[in-house]
Structures are given as C-alpha cells and as structure tokens.
C-alpha cells in the first residue's frame with residue numbers, strides 16, 4: 222500500500238543547531254505511530270515540519286499524494302503547504318483553544334473560515350465530533366471554564382472537524398494533571414479505532430504499548446529505533462532506547 | 475457534622491460581612507474627603523473673607539450670562555475628540571501592524587511616523603498642519619487640521635498600546651490557526667485582533683479621555699469654536715478671563731467624569747467576560 226505520509230531526507234537547522242538529521246519515514250494509512258525520545262531530541266520539530274509549522278531546511282514532505290519540497294517558493298508552493306495543512310490535524314500540548322470563542326465556535330471556525338463550509342453543516346459536523354469526545358454538553362461554554370482534559374478533548378474535536386487524513390499529536394497529555402490524562406487517552410484510542418492515521422509524540426508508554434502499531438525512538442535528531450511496541454519494549458536494540466525505557470519504568474521522563 | 479458546616483458557613487458569612495464593612499468604610503471615607511476638598515475649592519472662589527483670609531471674588535452675573543455660550547462648545551469638543559480618536563485608532567493599528575512587518579519599507583514607514591510624531595510637541599504639530607498644509611495647496615478647515623493633527627499624534631502613541639496588545643496574544647494561537655489552514659490575514663482578523671483589541675480597550679479609554687482635553691489645543695488656531703475658544707473669547711472681551719476659564723475647566727471636568735464613569739463600567743464588563 223502507498224504510504225499516506227512520507228518524510229524524505231528531512232533536515233532541520235535552527236541557526237547552527239542541526240536538530241533533524243536526514244530523516245526518512247513512511248506511515249501507512251490507519252497506522253498509529255508513537256514518537257518517543259529524550260527532551261530536545263527533535264520530536265516536536267519533526268511533527269511540526271510535517272504540517273510546515275516549521276519550514277524544513279532540506280528534504281520533502283508528502284501527505285496523501287501532495288508533495289512539498291523544502292526549497293519551494295511562491296504561490297504554488299504556498300498552495301501545496303495549504304493543501305498539506307488541510308490534510309493534517311494538529312493537537313498541541315497547550316491545547317491552544319481560541320479563548321474568545323465558545324467551544325462550538327472553536328470547532329466550526331476551521332470549516333467555516335478555511336473551507337467555506339456553510340454554518341449549519343459545520344455545526345452539525347461539529348456537534349457530532351463534540352459528542353464523540355464527550356464534550357457536546359459544554360458546547361456553549363468558553364474555554365476558560367473547562368478543565369485541562371476537557372480543553373484537550375475539544376481541541377481534538379476541533380482538529381477532527383476539519384476532516385483531516387492524518388492527525389498529529391504533540392504531547393497531548395503532558396500539560397494535564399495525572400487524573401485527567403486517562404480521559405484524553407481514551408478519546409485518542411477511539412480516534413485510532415475509527416481508522417485515523419496518527420502520529421503521536423508522547424511520554425505515555427502504556428498508550429504506546431497498547432495502541433501504537435509502531436514506535437519510533439528519536440535520539441539527537443535521528444531515528445535510532447523503529448519497531449513494533451512489543452519488540453521495542455521487551456528487547457530494545459539501541460542502548461539509548463533501553464536507557465529511555467528504564468527511565469520511564471522508574472517514573473522519570 | 476451538620477452543625478459544624480452551619481458554623482463554618484456562618485464564619486464565612488462573618489468574614490464576608492467584615493470585608494464588606496471595611497469596603498463601605500473606605501468608600502464613605504473617600505467620598506467624604508472628596509466632599510471636603512470640593513467645599514474648599516468652592517470656598518476659595520466664594521469671595522468671602524473669613525478669619526482674615528481673602529478669597530477670590532467672581533462676577534456671577536457674567537457667569538450666568540455666558541454659561542450657555544461656553545457650554546455650547548462641548549459639541550465641538552466632543553466632535554473633534556471622536557473624529558480624532560477614530561483616525562488615531564486606524565493609524566495606530568496600521569502602524570502597529572507595520573511595525574511587525576518583514577517588508578522593509580512598511581516597517582520603516584511605521585517607525586519613521588511614530589518617531590517623528592513622538593519627537594515633537596502636539597501644540598507645534600497642530601500649528602504645522604494649520605500653517606504648512608495651505609502652502610502645499612491643501613487647505614483644510616480649522617476643524618480638519620485639528621483632527622488630522624490630534625489623530626496623527628494619538629495614533630503614534632496608541633500604536634505602542636496596540637503593539638503590546640498584539641504581542642500579548644500567545645504564539646500558540648497563531649500556530650493553532652495556521653495548523654487549521656488559516657491564511658495569515660484570516661489568522662489576524664479572526665484570532666489575533668479580537669483578542670488584542672480586548673486587551674487594548676482600557677488604555678484606549680484613557681487616551682480618549684485625555685484627548686477630550688488636548689482638543690482644547692485646537693482652539694489656538696482660532697477657527698474651531700470649542701469650549702476653550704469660547705471661554706477665551708468672551709473672557710477677553712469682557713475682562714472676565716478668570717470666570718470664563720473657570721467655567722471651561724468645570725465643563726471639561728464634568729465631561730471627563732462622565733466618560734470615566736462609562737470607562738469604568740466598560741472595563742468591569744470586559745473583566746467579567748470570557749477571557
């Protein structure tokens with residue numbers, strides 16, 4: 222099967238700092254891939270290069286048949302980036318809901334403003350997704366009055382309502398109190414079960430073990446391991462992976 | 475158990491009551507002091523001699539005769555202020571956005587404007603527009619020259635307010651909008667500006683209040699018949715400048731009191747809102 226996401230020879234520099242080093246990666250449709258690695262290893266940067274929140278320094282990104290080269294310029298290039306963004310939904314560690322809009326307005330903002338969908342249609346789609354993350358009962362509330370877990374579920378509904386082909390999650394539970402993590406992970410499991418292709422940066426090893434089809438380990442800007450979770454957790458090949466897993470086991474990051 | 479919660483509740487009530495009493499005492503004290511200060515001011519202008527203290531004697535008949543003439547300048551004062559603040563808001567927004575631009579000429583235009591205007595006195599700017607523009611073949615009424623000068627001046631200062639307001643919106647907001655596929659323009663219009671404006675409204679209220687008074691400088695051109703112009707005119711003509719200026723001062727003060735009242739209410743409403 223053709224991959225739905227293909228990252229080819231991706232390099233990313235921040236100034237002189239070489240953050241991603243010649244990364245290539247394929248993700249198949251419906252696959253759930255977890256990205257783990259030490260802080261600063263480049264997990265967020267890799268995810269953000271896929272939807273061009275960061276401009277790659279080299280290489281190319283392909284999502285669902287749309288290919289964007291790193292050195293493109295001009296109107297066509299911008300259109301390709303826009304197409305890729307429409308095919309990807311993103312969920313941030315800090316939720317980033319729009320505080321001046323109600324929950325429902327947050328969720329219909331993308332479809333109405335970006336896709337030009339008519340309001341009634343957007344609302345019915347939004348309500349469906351809010352219902353599936355268990356947040357329909359708060360649709361008229363403002364984000365300030367939601368708990369962290371509720372905010373993140375709304376953020377997931379907001380991304381889903383754009384009907385993306387791929388969902389990118391950047392540590393979606395890292396800003397949450399421990400007792401609120403479960404509700405967000407459950408929603409993510411449901412999204413995975415519905416067949417969404419997912420790339421998830423996470424420190425939740427339980428989630429990776431249970432839901433991921435593959436786990437990628439990033440170290441100093443390179444993919445140092447790429448394996449099924451069962452294999453990775455039982456016999457890690459790279460000593461750095463082993464150290465990382467041991468740290469999680471003892472409860473550290 | 476129930477007993478205990480009842481007790482706790484009444485304790486909480488007591489605390490709230492004590493707090494309210496304290497607040498009321500404070501308000502009453504402050505109000506009384508305002509009253510005393512006002513009485514002292516009125517006394518200063520009463521013309522009576524008390525314990526060897528002489529106070530200022532006012533020509534009350536002159537005041538009665540001219541209060542309407544001076545007061546009818548309020549309309550002009552408000553008109554200038556509203557026109558100028560509207561112009562200022564537009565310019566401030568453009569200047570603040572220009573300041574964030576990565577296109578050198580736009581950035582330069584914005585910084586040049588702010589620097590030039592903030593570097594020269596408002597009084598001088600008003601004269602400049604009134605005297606220099608006709609030489610360029612642009613003839614503006616006194617009112618328009620005044621509005622232009624005040625708008626440009628306040629626009630330069632307010633652009634700093636707007637810049638702070640724009641940068642108060644976290645970069646996560648821009649990223650979330652971008653990830654949804656919004657263009658930079660859509661992101662600005664739908665996500666950044668609404669949040670920034672909310673942040674900017676209180677300082678904008680302050681600027682508006684201070685502008686109602688700076689609008690008096692426009693009187694210096696001699697062609698805008700607002701409050702201060704009228705006071706100066708009748709005062710000079712009838713050698714009652716003190717009375718005339720005093721009345722003008724009262725009008726300005728009353729106007730700012732009313733505006734401050736509305737500003738306080740607006741701020742309270744914004745604070746209660748869903749930030």
Ligand SMILES: Nc1ncnc2c1ncn2[C@@H]1O[C@H](COP(=O)(O)OP(=O)(O)OP(=O)(O)O)[C@@H](O)[C@H]1O
Pocket residue numbers: 235238240258259260261262263264265266267
């Ligand atoms: N905008 C930026 N400008 C400069 N350096 C950056 C920027 N963003 C990230 N970096 C640097 O790039 C490296 C990788 O950062 P990245 O955020 O991708 O790491 P991460 O694996 O997501 O870490 P964490 O687990 O802490 O989120 C780090 O050294 C970081 O300091």
Ligand SMILES: [Mg+2]
Pocket residue numbers: 264265266391392
């Ligand atoms: Mg990160």
